[in-house]
Amino acid sequence: MTLENKTIRFLPCGDAAFTMEFGASVDRATNAKVIALYRRVHARAIPGVIEMIPTFRSLLVSFDPDLVNPASLQEKLLECLDEGGGEVSGGRSWTLPACYEGEFAPDLADVAKEAGLSEAEVVKLHAGRPYFVYMIGFLPGFGYMGDVAEPIRLPRRTHPRTRVPRGSVAIAGEMTAVYSLESPGGWHLLGHTPVPLFDPEADRPVLLAPGDTVTFEPVGLRDHQLIADDIANGRRILTAGEAA
Amino acid sequence: MSGLRVVSPGLHTTVQDLGRFGAQHLGIPVSGAMDPVNLRLANLLAGNDENGGAFECLVQGPGFEVVAGSVRLALAGPGARIEAVSGGRTVEIAGYRSFTLMAGDCVTVQLGADAAVAYLAVGGGLALPHVMGSQATFSRGALGGYKGRPLRAGDEVPLVRGEAVPRAELGMPAPDFAEPARIRIMLGPQDDYFSKSAIETFLSQAYTISLQSDRMGFRLAGPKLEHAKGFNIASDGIAPGAIQVPGSGEPIILLADRQTTGGYPKIGVVISADLPALARMQMGRTLSFQAVGFDEARKAAAEFAGWFTNIKDTIRNVDDYGVIDLKALLEQNLIGGVVDAKVSLVD
Numbered sequence: 180m181t182l183e184n185k186t187i188r189f190l191p192c193g194d195a196a197f198t199m200e201f202g203a204s205v206d207r208a209t210n211a212k213v214i215a216l217y218r219r220v221h222a223r224a225i226p227g228v229i230e231m232i233p234t235f236r237s238l239l240v241s242f243d244p245d246l247v248n249p250a251s252l253q254e255k256l257l258e259c260l261d262e263g264g265g266e267v268s269g270g271r272s273w274t275l276p277a278c279y280e281g282e283f284a285p286d287l288a289d290v291a292k293e294a295g296l297s298e299a300e301v302v303k304l305h306a307g308r309p310y311f312v313y314m315i316g317f318l319p320g321f322g323y324m325g326d327v328a329e330p331i332r333l334p335r336r337t338h339p340r341t342r343v344p345r346g347s348v349a350i351a352g353e354m355t356a357v358y359s360l361e362s363p364g365g366w367h368l369l370g371h372t373p374v375p376l377f378d379p380e381a382d383r384p385v386l387l388a389p390g391d392t393v394t395f396e397p398v399g400l401r402d403h404q405l406i407a408d409d410i411a412n413g414r415r416i417l418t419a420g421e422a423a
Numbered sequence: 424m425s426g427l428r429v430v431s432p433g434l435h436t437t438v439q440d441l442g443r444f445g446a447q448h449l450g451i452p453v454s455g456a457m458d459p460v461n462l463r464l465a466n467l468l469a470g471n472d473e474n475g476g477a478f479e480c481l482v483q484g485p486g487f488e489v490v491a492g493s494v495r496l497a498l499a500g501p502g503a504r505i506e507a508v509s510g511g512r513t514v515e516i517a518g519y520r521s522f523t524l525m526a527g528d529c530v531t532v533q534l535g536a537d538a539a540v541a542y543l544a545v546g547g548g549l550a551l552p553h554v555m556g557s558q559a560t561f562s563r564g565a566l567g568g569y570k571g572r573p574l575r576a577g578d579e580v581p582l583v584r585g586e587a588v589p590r591a592e593l594g595m596p597a598p599d600f601a602e603p604a605r606i607r608i609m610l611g612p613q614d615d616y617f618s619k620s621a622i623e624t625f626l627s628q629a630y631t632i633s634l635q636s637d638r639m640g641f642r643l644a645g646p647k648l649e650h651a652k653g654f655n656i657a658s659d660g661i662a663p664g665a666i667q668v669p670g671s672g673e674p675i676i677l678l679a680d681r682q683t684t685g686g687y688p689k690i691g692v693v694i695s696a697d698l699p700a701l702a703r704m705q706m707g708r709t710l711s712f713q714a715v716g717f718d719e720a721r722k723a724a725a726e727f728a729g730w731f732t733n734i735k736d737t738i739r740n741v742d743d744y745g746v747i748d749l750k751a752l753l754e755q756n757l758i759g760g761v762v763d764a765k766v767s768l769v770d
Contacts, residue, residue: 190611190612190613191609191610191611191612191692191717192609192611192612192660192662192665192689192692193608193609193662193663193664193665193692193693193694193695193720194609194694194695194717194720194721194724195662195695196660196662196692197612198612198659198660200612200659204657205657217448229444230444230445230447230448231447231448232447232448232659232660232661232683232684233448234657234658234659234660234684235657235658235659236657236659237657237659237660238660239659239660239661239662241662244695244721244724249717314658314684315448315449315450316450316658316660316682316683316684316685317450317658317682317684317685318450318564318682319449319450319451319452319561319564319566320449320450321450323658359450360563360564377450377564379554379564379565379566379567379571384449384451384554384555384566385446385449385450385451387449388448388449389448
């Protein structure tokens with residue numbers, strides 16, 4: 180049962196969910212529409228909607244088929260979509276300290292070589308610019324953030340690592356991310372942040388939300404250690420900056 | 424404080440309820456019981472709400488010792504039974520009934536020969552934190568349940584009640600879990616990423632649940648599925664029971680601890696009515712798929728809901744079955760000190 184409306188496609192995912200696909204490509208404009216609709220529907224608490232997962236260019240909607248049928252829910256979603264603009268505002272903005280030195284930056288030299296730049300130039304291109312959180316997935320708190328500066332856009336590593344340390348700051352294609360848990364991974368590791376992007380013990384276990392903005396601030400090895408110690412001792416609480 | 428001390432951890436025993444909802448947009452999986460039917464029944468028999476946190480026992484069940492007070496327990500799972508040791512005497516107790524043990528008593532969960540999962544519920548529930556509204560364990564993220572992980576020998580799980588509520592025990596005839604001949608799926612969301620012959624293969628051939636299967640998903644061994652336009656998609660959301668096919672062509676059915684998003688095409692999704700039956704299947708088991716539409720899937724869901732309501736109605740006081748009282752059984756002075764009495768339920 181596929182309903183088509185302009186570029187919107189509704190794709191069935193079993194009898195209790197469907198994917199609302201906004202377009203074929205991954206771009207800010209499309210993603211902004213996804214996040215805007217997600218927030219609007221969430222705020223409205225439409226009966227029958229159980230949960231939604233916003234992604235690059237789609238919104239997975241899980242619903243209770245005993246409360247609402249998919250066709251009328253899809254109509255409601257299209258109405259909601261038509262209502263608003265595709266602007267996303269009000270996300271929080273974060274500045275994350277990141278160390279781009281030594282053992283924290285195992286792929287920095289290779290990335291620099293591939294890009295024909297110095298390591299310092301690569302760091303300058305990666306840090307200090309705001310990245311938009313397109314979606315969170317793959318791991319709890321793993322935000323896919325973009326867009327990375329063109330000169331340092333590289334495909335994933337040909338040989339992924341079986342273990343990427345938690346906190347690793349990485350790039351692949353147009354995206355950058357922080358590995359929120361130790362995990363296998365194929366992205367290029369440029370640095371490391373001591374700030375936990377996922378902390379199962381915290382009141383709010385996940386730091387980021389779709390639509391937030393993240394900027395990396397380079398810190399040296401010693402400051403990285405000091406910040407890590409502060410966090411471990413509960414002496415440092417990261418607060419978000421002004422809304423984007 | 425009352426608790427259950429883990430004597431033997433079993434293969435993979437975790438605290439689960441019906442799952443953690445509302446955080447998938449942050450990458451936190453739903454987790455929760457693989458077989459929600461038996462979780463609900465174990466809870467009802469123990470006198471709890473259906474959604475309470477209970478012990479999910481996979482493949483090989485755990486053993487506990489009762490620490491302090493008295494504890495009411497109930498086990499639900501096809502063929503599952505309890506081996507209880509009290510005052511040096513061993514009693515086998517069938518599943519699908521509650522029973523009460525005292526401090527020092529031991530209980531071991533034995534899974535049925537044909538089922539991969541069983542649930543042991545404690546009357547009053549487990550005194551563990553609710554993380555984002557749920558006691559479900561997500562082991563990969565060390566989140567929820569008991570310390571975010573499967574149980575280990577020596578763990579002591581705290582209980583809400585120090586003493587079992589004095590009331591009659593509850594029981595029911597072991598339900599007949601009629602399995603669907605084939606697992607029913609709805610094609611999509613990315614069935615257009617597969618060739619016509621791949622879809623025909625998927626819907627006609629037999630697949631085996633491989634040993635590389637766990638709470639995240641069942642990896643299937645069998646005929647590979649051919650992609651029609653590559654095997655990468657922009658990552659999108661994953662529904663429970665989604666069947667993902669990576670570049671290798673080997674399908675994976677994604678389950679309780681599945682990642683929330685993924686970049687491989689999904690050929691179909693198991694219908695909601697067939698998910699619990701699928702979760703009960705053991706590794707090495709063969710299965711095949713049948714494609715159905717939305718209306719048929721909902722008809723199956725309604726039949727399933729009706730069946731479940733009917734079996735819940737069979738729960739009643741154990742005395743109705745004329746079964747020997749467990750305490751009395753243990754108090755009997757028998758030769759050899761071992762009581763080998765099956766506490767059976769008669770209709």
